[in-house]
Amino acid sequence: MSQSIQEVQNEIIEEFSMLDGDMEMTIGYVMELGETLEPLEEEQKTDDNIVKGCQSKVWLDAKPNGDKIHFKADSNTAITKGLVSILVRILSDRTPQEIVDADLFFIDKVGLNRFIGTQRSNGLGAMIKQMKIYGLAYTAKAN
Amino acid sequence: MSDTSVVSNTLDIEAIRSQFPILHQKVNGKQLVYLDNAATNQKPQSVINALEHHYAADNANIHRGIHTLAERSTTAFEDTRKAVQAFINSNEVEEIIFTKGTTESINLVASSWGRKYLNEGDEIIVSGLEHHSNIVPWQLIAEEKGARVRAIPVLDNGDLDIAEFSNMLSNKTKLVAVNHASNSLGTINPVHEIIKMSHEAGAKVLIDGAQASSHLTIDVQALDADFYALSAHKMYGPTGVGILYGKRSLLEKMPPYQGGGEMIKDVSFDKTTFNDIPYKFEAGTPNIADVVAFKAAIDFINDLGKENIAAYEEELLSYATAQLNEIEGVRIIGQAQNKVSVISFVVDGIHHFDLGMWMDAKGVAVRTGHHCTQPLMDRFSIEGTTRASFSVYNTIAEIDIFVEALKDIIKKLKP
Numbered sequence A: 001m002s003q004s005i006q007e008v009q010n011e012i013i014e015e016f017s018m019l020d021g022d023m024e025m026t027i028g029y030v031m032e033l034g035e036t037l038e039p040l041e042e043e044q045k046t047d048d049n050i051v052k053g054c055q056s057k058v059w060l061d062a063k064p065n066g067d068k069i070h071f072k073a074d075s076n077t078a079i080t081k082g083l084v085s086i087l088v089r090i091l092s093d094r095t096p097q098e099i100v101d102a103d104l105f106f107i108d109k110v111g112l113n114r115f116i117g118t119q120r121s122n123g124l125g126a127m128i129k130q131m132k133i134y135g136l137a138y139t140a141k142a143n
Numbered sequence B: 001m002s003d004t005s006v007v008s009n010t011l012d013i014e015a016i017r018s019q020f021p022i023l024h025q026k027v028n029g030k031q032l033v034y035l036d037n038a039a040t041n042q043k044p045q046s047v048i049n050a051l052e053h054h055y056a057a058d059n060a061n062i063h064r065g066i067h068t069l070a071e072r073s074t075t076a077f078e079d080t081r082k083a084v085q086a087f088i089n090s091n092e093v094e095e096i097i098f099t100k101g102t103t104e105s106i107n108l109v110a111s112s113w114g115r116k117y118l119n120e121g122d123e124i125i126v127s128g129l130e131h132h133s134n135i136v137p138w139q140l141i142a143e144e145k146g147a148r149v150r151a152i153p154v155l156d157n158g159d160l161d162i163a164e165f166s167n168m169l170s171n172k173t174k175l176v177a178v179n180h181a182s183n184s185l186g187t188i189n190p191v192h193e194i195i196k197m198s199h200e201a202g203a204k205v206l207i208d209g210a211q212a213s214s215h216l217t218i219d220v221q222a223l224d225a226d227f228y229a230l231s232a233h234k235m236y237g238p239t240g241v242g243i244l245y246g247k248r249s250l251l252e253k254m255p256p257y258q259g260g261g262e263m264i265k266d267v268s269f270d271k272t273t274f275n276d277i278p279y280k281f282e283a284g285t286p287n288i289a290d291v292v293a294f295k296a297a298i299d300f301i302n303d304l305g306k307e308n309i310a311a312y313e314e315e316l317l318s319y320a321t322a323q324l325n326e327i328e329g330v331r332i333i334g335q336a337q338n339k340v341s342v343i344s345f346v347v348d349g350i351h352h353f354d355l356g357m358w359m360d361a362k363g364v365a366v367r368t369g370h371h372c373t374q375p376l377m378d379r380f381s382i383e384g385t386t387r388a389s390f391s392v393y394n395t396i397a398e399i400d401i402f403v404e405a406l407k408d409i410i411k412k413l414k415p
């Protein structure tokens, strides 16, 4: 049985707590996480898949996988890619309902609101919204 | 050369720094190094005091009251106008209109002058170096009037192509709107020459002085500028205040920009007559406190002396330029002969967003992105740059911190 959304977030909070709130280490770690992201094929990096941000681009692709949604994503900046990988780790391969209901409490807890709060510049807030919209769309389809 | 005392200058930089409370803080656990001065620079204690004093002692609405506070407020407000007049050497104090900034000043001219004088087929020439605020207002009015906006090309070194500008000028050209200095590249434009050429073609000229105001000596009469715009917040002053200078002969013929109190002489439902300049263009209660505090910023600059500031900033710029040129993979965008203290660069294989975020983690505040000059970024086939820009309170030691930070980040992020 895989971990719940709640459990994955607790695990992430735990990982970040080891960085002691050091901003450089946090950024370094976020970038490392980006390296682990399942690659998104170049042909999936279409304008349709772009989540609008100002300084960095995020591509998000969603595919049904049984009764769940599988997300793949990428970004043109290393920090955003790392943040994207965290969101994918939490929300990919969940049911649409789980995605719609997800309360992303880890953001405040690990001090990432600094990055995610500046939605305009990195498109991450928009990415969360887009993931939820996919969740809603699939829920609607299922009904 | 890591000591500010090495700089051959008459200014006591440490004494100047002590006047800026904001500089003395840590961000992300590191001493703040503020190098985002082209976006807005910091405020000396005298400006903060003036703002506080206004609200604590003098606040009242201006021009209309007869009581003592109204008198004090009005006097302080009009004293700033006089200080601006002297600062840019306009012929008359009435030629100075208070706005909320450069953006509003440009929009005022586009709406008022543009609406009256532009016709179908006319041309407005801007430049490839312009901030969006000196492009979009012209596009809006041009669309309304069937006029056309054209842009002077930018050369590889960041200078404007003046030869091409000369070819573009014709009897269709009604207005030329260019910046005195570029916020993205730092290029100082030959505005005197541009104005002369434009006038010979029969066009009026608006100069966007947002980036010039704290670095360059401005003399609107010597330039023969028709309009000149600037923002207080880029010259150690408060946000929300700027000015539009316009020649009296032009301002008097222009229709009001907004309607309301202050800008009228008499109002009736049959006929309303308008106030004289500058009040005709200052509808409503203005940003009194910030206008009042703006004078303290002008005094700050005058006390140090523009030439001294410019000479010192030039040393900072050339030191930083030399340092960046030594780092492999760093490419400075904009290498014009004459620059204000702005240095824009890209680093091979590293996105400016990652660079800027990591700089911030090291306490260094720089700007990243397109700097509201997307056409210029397109011209250089880049998405954006990282930009460091200096004010008089910055030091060689801070540039060293910035350069070391940059080297360290490149080492960490280089693919």
Ligand SMILES: Cc1ncc(COP(=O)(O)O)c(C=O)c1O
Pocket (backbone or CB within 6 Å): B038, B039, B100, B101, B102, B103, B104, B131, B133, B134, B179, B181, B182, B183, B208, B210, B211, B231
């Ligand atoms: C060259 C230039 N023009 C215009 C502006 C707009 O100034 P403001 O935002 O103060 O209206 C700026 C500010 O960034 C600028 O650098």
